[in-house]
Amino acid sequence: MRGLCAFFLSILTQVSSETLSGVIGLVGHNVTLPCRYDTQTYGVLSFCWGREQVPRFKCSDTVLSSQDGAVEFRQSSRYQLLGREAEGDISLTILDAEWSDGGVYGCRVEIPGWFNDHKVHTNLIMEEAPTEQPVTTDLTLATTGIDEIRTSASENVEVGDPVMDKFGSLKTMGDFMASLEVGNIARTGAIFFSTIIIILFFIFRRRLQPVGRPQHLNKLAVENTYESVPMHG
Numbered sequence: 001m002r003g004l005c006a007f008f009l010s011i012l013t014q015v016s017s018e019t020l021s022g023v024i025g026l027v028g029h030n031v032t033l034p035c036r037y038d039t040q041t042y043g044v045l046s047f048c049w050g051r052e053q054v055p056r057f058k059c060s061d062t063v064l065s066s067q068d069g070a071v072e073f074r075q076s077s078r079y080q081l082l083g084r085e086a087e088g089d090i091s092l093t094i095l096d097a098e099w100s101d102g103g104v105y106g107c108r109v110e111i112p113g114w115f116n117d118h119k120v121h122t123n124l125i126m127e128e129a130p131t132e133q134p135v136t137t138d139l140t141l142a143t144t145g146i147d148e149i150r151t152s153a154s155e156n157v158e159v160g161d162p163v164m165d166k167f168g169s170l171k172t173m174g175d176f177m178a179s180l181e182v183g184n185i186a187r188t189g190a191i192f193f194s195t196i197i198i199i200l201f202f203i204f205r206r207r208l209q210p211v212g213r214p215q216h217l218n219k220l221a222v223e224n225t226y227e228s229v230p231m232h233g
Contacts, residue, residue, distance in 0.1 A: 035107035039088040054106035102126035
């Protein structure tokens, strides 16, 4: 009698291993709920995943179950086993998680023996995925109006600031000043060469005048002198 009582007492006192964890999932992203067992000790075992806590037998509201290493039931294609099952990783991955996926999930591994199944409970908390910050580019120069650029060119600007030349193209202030210096040099050169040409013109003009003209004028002056002297008889 004592042996029978001790046998039933040992059965009642055996407690299956249980763990509880929390996982945060982002809406629209994949989320993985962890569950593992020792395959080196027990080999490949049957297991199941369900919503809510694991009941006395099997799983509650089963979403996926596997029998001897082969999936026998899958509630939706969004429920996947992406871990190494041969190594005991039977974590449940939910693809493109939704708000409705939040809640408690239970993983049950059927370990041979009485009342010693491995149970894992996971509380999935869904949150909104953070919005990505838009990439902005400084387009101040590109969005500046042509009138504003022309106005800034007339003001005091540093070398390297953008200005508009007479053809409407964008140049730096250094290029603009260089073009002004080239224009001044060309203008000065034109004036210098014009002055040289005028001087040479007058020099050649004096040299080309007739040489005999002054002698002719002297002869006329002498004749006029003789005519003006009175003759006495």
